[in-house]
Amino acid sequence: xxxxxxxxxxxxxxxxxxxxxxxxxxxxxxxxxxxxxxxxxxxxxxxxxxxxxxxxxxxxxxxxxxxxxxxxxxxxxxxxxxxxxxxxxxxxxxxxxxxxxxxxxxxxxxxxxxxxxxxxxxxxxxxxxxxxxxxxxxxxxxxxxxxxxxxxxxxxxxxxxxxxxxxxxxxxxxxxxxxxxxxxxxxxxxxxxxxxxxxxxxxxxxxxxxxxxxxxxxxxxxxxxxxxxxxxxxxxxxxxxxxxxxxxxxxxxxxxxxxxxxxxxxxxxxxxxxxxxxxxxxxxxx
Numbered sequence: 523x524x525x526x527x528x529x530x531x532x533x534x535x536x537x538x539x540x541x542x543x544x545x546x547x548x549x550x551x552x553x554x555x556x557x558x559x560x561x562x563x564x565x566x567x568x569x570x571x572x573x574x575x576x577x578x579x580x581x582x583x584x585x586x587x588x589x590x591x592x593x594x595x596x597x598x599x600x601x602x603x604x605x606x607x608x609x610x611x612x613x614x615x616x617x618x619x620x621x622x623x624x625x626x627x628x629x630x631x632x633x634x635x636x637x638x639x640x641x642x643x644x645x646x647x648x649x650x651x652x653x654x655x656x657x658x659x660x661x662x663x664x665x666x667x668x669x670x671x672x673x674x675x676x677x678x679x680x681x682x683x684x685x686x687x688x689x690x691x692x693x694x695x696x697x698x699x700x701x702x703x704x705x706x707x708x709x710x711x712x713x714x715x716x717x718x719x720x721x722x723x724x725x726x727x728x729x730x731x732x733x734x735x736x737x738x739x740x741x742x743x744x745x746x747x748x749x750x751x752x753x754x755x756x757x758x759x760x761x762x763x764x765x766x767x768x769x770x771x772x773x774x775x776x777x778x779x780x781x782x783x784x785x786x787x788x789x790x791x792x793x794x795x796x797x798x799x800x801x802x803x804x805x806x807x808x
Contacts, residue, residue: 740806
């Protein structure tokens with residue numbers, strides 16, 4: 523039985539509201555007033571408010587690339603062997619409904635006087651689901667089987683459910699950082715123009731996702747003392763190290779190698795980006 527991805531026709535704007543009344547924040551985005559009145563200035567990428575992020579995710583629905591879904595192309599056996607299992611795992615990860623994450627986000631909004639955060643989080647998760655839909659459409663076109671369960675995905679979800687929002691965001695940042703390197707490899711692992719376009723769109727979105735999560739993480743750590751903040755940063759690095767080992771010893775290595783990305787590059791790029799995210803989060807604690 524397939525793990526069916528969300529419909530490509532679905533968008534955050536029409537899945538998060540049950541009535542015909544447009545939320546005020548989305549009215550700002552849809553009217554174009556966000557650019558002039560609410561966008562952060564240069565150098566403030568990680569310090570956008572939840573209102574700005576909600577507007578960004580709403581506007582981004584209209585900025586999706588045109589993807590050549592009907593390309594005349596078939597995966598050869600080598601390409602299929604390299605990407606099939608790994609791609610199905612990432613598609614599964616992108617398809618999460620984020621129910622526990624949303625519940626934790628609602629609690630955060632109440633305690634941090636950030637009533638718009640749940641809306642921004644809903645839109646973020648909808649964007650992740652759109653990635654799953656893109657991957658799923660490509661997989662169907664090429665007869666790649668879907669996955670319903672995978673132990674690594676289950677571990678990530680279990681950790682997020684067990685912990686509060688801060689740990690959930692830290693775990694998500696790790697997954698997003700690995701994804702940025704993974705999709706670069708997937709982009710080069712086949713000759714498919716369609717898959718390259720999908721990966722380019724996901725990579726563009728993921729960069730913003732990291733800024734969004736780093737900003738939230740920093741806000742949550744404002745009340746922490748220096749020792750606790752240092753400890754959480756260390757735990758983030760330990761979790762990243764373990765994740766990289768799992769990635770390279772799993773089927774994902776096939777994609778990375780087919781895409782010309784050696785292990786040292788995986789470590790270098792994810793680690794440098796992790797440090798950037800930690801610095802951005804730290805900026806929010808000041």
